[in-house]
Amino acid sequence: MTKLQLNGKTIAVETTETTPLAYVLRNECGIKSVKLGCEAEQCGACMVLADDRPVPSCTLTFEEAANYRLTTLEGLGKGEVLSQVQHALLASNASQCGYCLSGIAIAAHALFQSNAHPTRNDIVTALDGHLCRCGAHPRVIRALEQLAT
Ligand code: FES
Ligand code: FES
Structure with a gap:
């Protein structure tokens, strides 16, 4: 054990x-x-x-x-309350099938914990290792850019 x-x-x-x-x-x-x-x-x-x-x-x-x-x-969140990143991704409907999304949310959460106002380049770099077979990356990045402003 x-x-x-x-x-x-x-x-x-x-x-x-x-x-x-x-x-x-x-x-x-x-x-x-x-x-x-x-x-x-x-x-x-x-x-x-x-x-x-x-x-x-x-x-x-x-x-x-x-x-x-x-x-x-x-x-990531507290009980029923979503984290900021989770809320931003859901509010922007930033996925299709959602298979990639929890991994993306984890990476984005780590980014925003270290930098509350990342640039688009910071966001793209943080998500570089995440593949999305549905092509939802543009929506994900837009959602996170909005959160960063
Ligand atoms: S399943 Fe672990 S990185 Fe793809
Ligand atoms: S939303 Fe389907 S893999 Fe990313």
């Missing part, structure tokens, strides 16, 4: 040390916002915060993850 610090709580999870965190979150912790795409750090769908830094959970092992304070989309 290993402890994980997840979304402000400490939970005990039993799994093998080398299991990728994304599988642990989805299959053992009921965290379905974390999506699996490439499983090779190439798409951003599985992004979580590890001590406030966005990291792909498809390659981070369970053993490594236990060293960090982890936050997923479910932990």
Whole structure:
């Protein structure tokens, strides 16, 4: 049994040390916002915060993850109240199927935590590793630019 610090709580999870965190979150912790795409750090769908830094959970092992304070989309807001980034993305309907969106929200949250008024270039750079098969990137960037003003 290993402890994980997840979304402000400490939970005990039993799994093998080398299991990728994304599988642990989805299959053992009921965290379905974390999506699996490439499983090779190439798409951003599985992004979580590890001590406030966005990291792909498809390659981070369970053993490594236990060293960090982890936050997923479910932990960005406070209870029923969405975070500013979540609210901005939803208010602008900045997605199509939504598969990429929780990873994008994680990366954007980290950006706005470090800089409340990022430039368009800052936003594009922060989201560079996130693929969107629906082509919703322009809407995402517009939504985040509005939040930054
Ligand atoms: S599934 Fe992790 S980066 Fe694509
Ligand atoms: S909205 Fe469908 S993958 Fe981005």
